[in-house]
Amino acid sequence: MSFSYPALSEQEAQSERFTLLDDGIYNFTVTKATGKMSQPKPGKESSPMIELQITVWDNHGREHYLYDYLLGTRNMAWKVRHFCEAVGLSKEYEAGTFNEYMAAGKSGKAQIGYQAGKPKPDGGMYKDRNVIEDYVMTDQGSHKVPLTTQKDDFLNDDIPF
Numbered sequence: 001m002s003f004s005y006p007a008l009s010e011q012e013a014q015s016e017r018f019t020l021l022d023d024g025i026y027n028f029t030v031t032k033a034t035g036k037m038s039q040p041k042p043g044k045e046s047s048p049m050i051e052l053q054i055t056v057w058d059n060h061g062r063e064h065y066l067y068d069y070l071l072g073t074r075n076m077a078w079k080v081r082h083f084c085e086a087v088g089l090s091k092e093y094e095a096g097t098f099n100e101y102m103a104a105g106k107s108g109k110a111q112i113g114y115q116a117g118k119p120k121p122d123g124g125m126y127k128d129r130n131v132i133e134d135y136v137m138t139d140q141g142s143h144k145v146p147l148t149t150q151k152d153d154f155l156n157d158d159i160p161f
Helices: 010-018 074-086 091-097
Strands: 024-037 050-059 061-070 106-114 130-134
Touching: 050 091, 050 106, 061 130, 074 091, 074 106, 074 130
Parallel strands: none
Antiparallel strands: 024 050, 024 106, 050 061, 106 130
16 A cells, blocks of 8 residues: 655645634534543642544535543533533433443534634743534534534535435
8 A cells, every 4th residue: 555645835734734613513523532530720629521532524524633621520511411412412411321432433513613822831822723612402402503603515515316
């Protein structure tokens, strides 16, 4: 097998590397889910969490890779609930049995936003990035979001089959 790749200029390669998604609702799949403990904040204990590695597709079919964290705290229960509802795990959420093994491979829709780079503690700046603001339901649910914020041209082609 031969290794094939697009021969891009440095400018083209860096442009592809740092292309951010526009704010909107996108299809996603969880490529990896890992159970962990969060980093403790000053004066607080660490909390159980699930680190999600997520693949999101833009309107041109290009993959973008994001991380998100579902924390097992009261003030982040909304995000865990919304994730479970978006991927069809509502019963497991309600039963209190949802875990990282159930999340891996699941697909749904997520509201993607933009976060400006922040200063690093030791100097310099983190790069601008995309973040998952919420997981959304499209057919039912209290946090239903209309799908008008992102074009779905990639999935609505005119191939006759």
